[in-house]
Amino acid sequence: MAFLALGSATVPVADAAGAGQTFGQRPLQQGMRGRDVRVLQDFLTRAGFRTSVDGQFGRGTARRVRSWERRARRRVDGRVSRPDARALRATVESSSAPAPAPAVAPADQATIGPDGLAIAPASAPPQVKAIIAAGNRIATKPYKYGGGHGRWEDSGYDCSGSLSYAFHGAGMLDVALDSTGFMSWGDAGKGQWVMIYAKGSHAYMVIAGIRYDTSGRASQGTRWQADMRSAAGYTVRHPRGL
8 A cells, every 4th residue: 555645644545456545536337446345335235235345346246236226216327426425325324223322421421502513521631622622623514525634624524534633633643544544543442531433434433422423414514413323333442541
């Protein structure tokens, strides 16, 4: 894997196999392979079209894509355009069953103001307050594939770019991570204040009892969400000491 330094972040440069591609950055079709193909296969399975997750866009994956296209009333050609990728992602995220909110003492519970920004509890450690403050700076910015990975100050941010920005703002991260990178960052399991949920196709966090997630921003206008989402299939991590 080659890397390219852009601004203060180092980001992966996709090789011919698309190993560094984020799902939706490029159109996908039969014969291609890469991490974004694995995400496509995972999304198809979660949308009800069971697909082997091997990163190879073969005939089986093409058949599942056509099946999804017919059900979604999109052009049936077995290819995944950027608009197709956005539609499939929205379908998967809207079908996720909510998970119960983690138990947080009332004094330790963050709140979300009418402006969509989070208010840290007075009892939170300085680092938690710094993460929330940094998250607030981009909470209402649009979703953008690959946003936050080429430069810290961007016009929009994807899921892992949003988390990276928040942790960078708290002085905890110097290089933007993708969702796969968050699967091994920090310590395993739930933290007292911060819980990171990550898998190859998505990443979000719960901090002081509220969710910071690109899912829901389009309808709520902010990355901060009071409700929870399904954590099935996610690896759970937390920053050391938090």
